[in-house]
Amino acid sequence: RPGAQEWVPPEGDVDALRQAAPGCRGCELWADATQVVFSSGPPGARMLMVGEQPGDREDRTGEPFVGPAGRVLDEAVEAAGIDPANVYTTNAVKHFRFVERGKRRLHKKPAVPHIAACRPWLLAELAAVHPDVVVCLGATAARAVIGHDVRIGDVRGQVLEGDDAGDAAGRVLVTTHPSAVVRLRGKPEWDEAFGSFVEDLRAAL
Numbered sequence: 139r140p141g142a143q144e145w146v147p148p149e150g151d152v153d154a155l156r157q158a159a160p161g162c163r164g165c166e167l168w169a170d171a172t173q174v175v176f177s178s179g180p181p182g183a184r185m186l187m188v189g190e191q192p193g194d195r196e197d198r199t200g201e202p203f204v205g206p207a208g209r210v211l212d213e214a215v216e217a218a219g220i221d222p223a224n225v226y227t228t229n230a231v232k233h234f235r236f237v238e239r240g241k242r243r244l245h246k247k248p249a250v251p252h253i254a255a256c257r258p259w260l261l262a263e264l265a266a267v268h269p270d271v272v273v274c275l276g277a278t279a280a281r282a283v284i285g286h287d288v289r290i291g292d293v294r295g296q297v298l299e300g301d302d303a304g305d306a307a308g309r310v311l312v313t314t315h316p317s318a319v320v321r322l323r324g325k326p327e328w329d330e331a332f333g334s335f336v337e338d339l340r341a342a343l
């Protein structure tokens with residue numbers, strides 16, 4: 139696995155990155171996916187959110203967070219009082235990894251080498267957008283942004299800076315992945331899980 143670096147235009151702005159991304163062969167995930175899913179939101183956004191990887195719906199549409207996790211994310215962003223026009227949204231890994239089960243394609247977590255291979259895209263986005271705060275949605279995003287593993291329970295909701303944040307991004311806040319909240323819809327645990335998610339996003343704001 140060579141990694142994405144040779145496909146990433148040096149000092150490219152978001153448009154240049156977006157145009158180059160479909161050509162990436164930095165790991166094997168491009169081969170089975172429908173298309174690259176790059177990012178959404180304005181390049182001048184002050185908040186940058188990082189998810190894990192595109193899901194089935196995202197793979198089909200080419201847009202991040204348009205499936206069930208995206209719905210929860212949108213609801214939480216609104217509840218936190220964040221202006222969606224000020225959020226740039228991307229993923230740690232930009233091609234959908236899945237296993238086929240009959241006609242269904244089931245999400246498969248990206249492995250550490252996929253996160254490492256795709257990281258040059260994320261670093262280039264961080265440099266191009268230069269947000270005031272980076273929100274990591276879940277452990278994969280946290281690993282990609284900070285550069286090593288963190289335990290969500292230890293750091294969630296805190297604004298990390300300096301060494302704690304890794305060097306790629308200024309201020310970083312780690313929270314849960316919205317797919318962990320999606321599963322609880324309609325259950326007694328929903329209120330607390332959604333409420334904590336919103337509280338973390340408010341801390342980032």
Ligand code: URA
Pocket residue numbers: 189190191192193196201202203204205207208229317
């Ligand atoms: N989950 C993610 O992490 N990213 C998406 O784009 C969609 C679902």
Ligand code: SF4
Pocket residue numbers: 141142159162163164165166167168174231232233252255256257259
């Ligand atoms: Fe390139 Fe990332 Fe896609 Fe792998 S997942 S081919 S590194 S864009």
